[in-house]
Amino acid sequence: MKRLPRSVHPVAWWIWALGLAVAAACTTNPILLLLLIGVSCFVVVLRRGDAPWSRSLRVYLALGATIVVIRLVFRVLLGGPGGGTVLLDLPSIPLPAFAAGVHLLGPVHLSALLDGLYDGLHLAAMVICLGAANSLANPKRLLKSVPMGLYDIGTVVVVAVSVFPQLAESLGRVRRAQRLRHDPATGRRHLVRMTIVPVLADALDRSLALAAAMDSRGYGRHGAASPRRRLVAGSMTIVGLIGVCVGAYGLFDQQAPAARRWPVFVAGLALGVAGVAVSAVGRRVTRYRPDPFDLTAIGVAASGVLSAVLMLRATGVAPADLNPATLPAAWPVFGLLPLVAACAGLLAAAAAPAPVLSRTSEATA
Numbered sequence: 001m002k003r004l005p006r007s008v009h010p011v012a013w014w015i016w017a018l019g020l021a022v023a024a025a026c027t028t029n030p031i032l033l034l035l036l037i038g039v040s041c042f043v044v045v046l047r048r049g050d051a052p053w054s055r056s057l058r059v060y061l062a063l064g065a066t067i068v069v070i071r072l073v074f075r076v077l078l079g080g081p082g083g084g085t086v087l088l089d090l091p092s093i094p095l096p097a098f099a100a101g102v103h104l105l106g107p108v109h110l111s112a113l114l115d116g117l118y119d120g121l122h123l124a125a126m127v128i129c130l131g132a133a134n135s136l137a138n139p140k141r142l143l144k145s146v147p148m149g150l151y152d153i154g155t156v157v158v159v160a161v162s163v164f165p166q167l168a169e170s171l172g173r174v175r176r177a178q179r180l181r182h183d184p185a186t187g188r189r190h191l192v193r194m195t196i197v198p199v200l201a202d203a204l205d206r207s208l209a210l211a212a213a214m215d216s217r218g219y220g221r222h223g224a225a226s227p228r229r230r231l232v233a234g235s236m237t238i239v240g241l242i243g244v245c246v247g248a249y250g251l252f253d254q255q256a257p258a259a260r261r262w263p264v265f266v267a268g269l270a271l272g273v274a275g276v277a278v279s280a281v282g283r284r285v286t287r288y289r290p291d292p293f294d295l296t297a298i299g300v301a302a303s304g305v306l307s308a309v310l311m312l313r314a315t316g317v318a319p320a321d322l323n324p325a326t327l328p329a330a331w332p333v334f335g336l337l338p339l340v341a342a343c344a345g346l347l348a349a350a351a352a353p354a355p356v357l358s359r360t361s362e363a364t365a
Helices: 010-025 029-047 057-078 110-136 139-144 146-159 164-181 190-217 227-252 262-279 297-318 336-351 359-362
Strands: 086-093 104-109
Touching: 010 029, 010 110, 010 139, 010 262, 010 297, 010 336, 029 057, 029 110, 029 336, 057 104, 057 110, 057 164, 086 110, 139 297, 164 190, 227 262
Parallel strands: none
Antiparallel strands: 086 104
16 A cells, blocks of 8 residues: 655654754764765655755765864864874974974875864764765654743754854855846856855745744743743753763773762752753643654664664674774775764664655645
């Protein structure tokens, strides 16, 4: 039986993307990272709709490529720990005493460039995986799914993650207008005057329209909560988040005292949850036709969780496969478990139905 096109719960897409991002965070193997990027792009191309935010993947791909290039340029300019084969023997520029320890130019080693490439791909893969969720999940429906206690934070996060899709849409509209005018002028001044300024102006106008629309619908209003209770709830939440960050840092730092690990992490988490609960008291939020978290959403979310769990399992079974050596340089290899972990995200494409397109909706109507 042919499944009708319908939307997947936006939280499911974010869980899937976070699972892929966790899997990417566990490895610096370039082949596995490229596999994770390919899986993200494949699912986005297969399951994205025709909404404006669906065309934002190219922006994240460009951002990922920029990250890789910047990491490589910094490795050439500032050098880094390396040795072995020298690819370029650039003259070293001496720096003053206050910059002791920083090397400008000098010999460029193959191992240093590989370290820069792997680190750049490592960060770029996480950015692209999260950008995939931005291309698949409807940000407005995501805001409807945020718990009441996190409504203020969720509003800020949803508006923040909507910036890149809005920029991509604005850039497309500006380019279409330029093609219609058939403007042959080129150059740096033309780029700023005819592309960057209109894109920023359009994004600002859309942001102001979004803020006005949200204000007219009651977003950001605190209801009957007193200023004192809002101050207490906000202080508890912020102090709790600081405690969670300090505790998480202590958990990863083997030199940190025992009292600054789990006790601080648990106390910060409890304080943050209490702050969210206090802020939710006395507030009412109505939702029109909430999205069900059905079996399809569970399948999509499970795909990302499975990828993260398998990759975390691989860190204990074959850590050398996940972090290939660069000195001496060797071709990166990996076993079956990391390969399955990287490809597990493809299950989301099978679990999710065909995307809802505006022309499909019009034809159905």
